[in-house]
Amino acid sequence: MKNLKANSIDILERSVKYSLKIVKFYRQLEKDSVGRILGKQLLRSGTSIGANIYEAQGGQSKADFIAKISIAYKESRETAYWLRIMQESEMKYSKEIDDLKDETEQLIKILSSILLSSKQGLERQ
Numbered sequence: 001m002k003n004l005k006a007n008s009i010d011i012l013e014r015s016v017k018y019s020l021k022i023v024k025f026y027r028q029l030e031k032d033s034v035g036r037i038l039g040k041q042l043l044r045s046g047t048s049i050g051a052n053i054y055e056a057q058g059g060q061s062k063a064d065f066i067a068k069i070s071i072a073y074k075e076s077r078e079t080a081y082w083l084r085i086m087q088e089s090e091m092k093y094s095k096e097i098d099d100l101k102d103e104t105e106q107l108i109k110i111l112s113s114i115l116l117s118s119k120q121g122l123e124r125q
Helices: 005-029 033-057 062-088 094-124
Strands: none
Touching: 005 033, 005 094, 033 062, 033 094, 062 094
């Protein structure tokens, strides 16, 4: 169920690129004991965003699509949390964290917009 319209390719590709950035960043964090622990949380939530966006494309109904996009949205919020913890704990990767935080906030806005328009579309049916 392709409900992401013209931007579907953009958000799909963007989520893959984002996941790859998360994976690369996690590899840097593995060298530090706290970084490794926080990094596992970040890796899980950050890569889950794209997985759920991809799953949404195969949704069996509009409600299923909305449910998957909702999960992607929640995972993006969780990812923002882990990045904030890393930043405020003064980890040495501030440039990487800033870049990921910016992209995470953009994904949150995009997913929020998709959810809002999808829910409005569902209500009109």
